[in-house]
Amino acid sequence: MKMALHWQILLGMLAGVIFGITYVYFNFDPQFVIDWIKPIGTIFINLLKLIAIPLIIASLIKGVSDLQDFSKFSLIGGRTILIYVATTLIAVSIGLVIVNLIDPGERIAPETLAMLSEEFASDATAKIQAAENQQKRGPLSFIVDMVPDNIFGAASNNRNMLQVIFFVILFAISLLLIDPKKAAPVKDFFDGLNDVVLKMVDMIMLMAPYAVFALLASLVVETKSPDLLVALLWYGLTVVLGLFTMILFYLAVIKFYVKKSPLWFLKNISPAQLLAFSTSSSAATLPVTMERVEEHLGVEKEVSSFVLPVGATINMDGTSLYQAVAAIFITQALSFQLDFSDQLTIILTATLASIGSAAVPGAGMVMLVIVLEALNVPQETLTVGLALIFAIDRPLDMCRTVINVTGDATVAMVVGKSVDKLREPNPKNWDDHLDNVR
């Protein structure tokens, strides 16, 4: 019997970690892993990113034009954004409650503090610089940024996903409004294109177990000072506990609102979660999230083609929760007093900062600077604060990306249920696909 995909990926991840740890233990040359193993992971991530834009274009055009009428689209759109903001607020609140209960900032020894801030000061300064560049823009710039002035320019950079979505929605709505006879061949073309791109996802996924091996092995080998992770144990545990609570929240929603089995949901979305963990990027994971949600969880394309790409860019529940915990941890550890109104500021800024975070590794930490600045943390304290959490940021990034992706999938199910666009899943069967490919 063939092993299910999520087990294959999990096995690849485990083997990667064990390989990495053994390699480091015997003090072999890390350059070998970087030269010969890491590229397999990089190629895989590039392949996933490669098909993200074509997939969004094809599936969104098909999705919106299948809706037949514009009012349905605005209903789905409005609901999606509202639910996204709501889940983010819930995530930040969960983060705040847990961090205030555990108080990880009080549990860190002054020597550890000094050591960490020395070790990572320069990395922290780089993050602050990146945040400053981000901030030098006007209040409406995020809307302006959404409207591209050249579609090829927009489509040439995966970071401009919202610009592409904007163009495609405009295109698809116009398609709904023109003479159906003329619209039909255009629709058919994108319909076919959509199947082609999904087939490409299937082919790329054949590589997934090996690629996650490469990604995790090189990550372990490249990690500097792994012993420092222990120093941040309480903080790390607080974030992870918060993220875990968020998963429970999603599962409750799946059970009580969507009325599906949480285990079934987890089983079917797990390949996307495992990839999110291995790549730390919801954007790179997007093609797989879309494939899982449409074919395995049964959300109609009319919903998933909009909800998921938009979610990958703006809905980051894991990131917002982490930002809340990190902000409190840093201020506690550096004895910077916060009052109740500061906690409200965190709710607001972490929500906005997570919306503004790019769906790539490490983005959440850059935007954390903005949360800290909103709390009026002085510049020197800020550098020390970021240096403090740097050592453990990558593993936490991996975990929060899992939540970001799970959140998007959950909201796709919720919106699908609310507009009656859930059907019996029809895995155009994963295994059939693979058999065709082989």
Ligand code: ASP
């Ligand atoms: N890596 C996260 C993502 O892609 C963003 C972050 O929190 O850094 O979803």
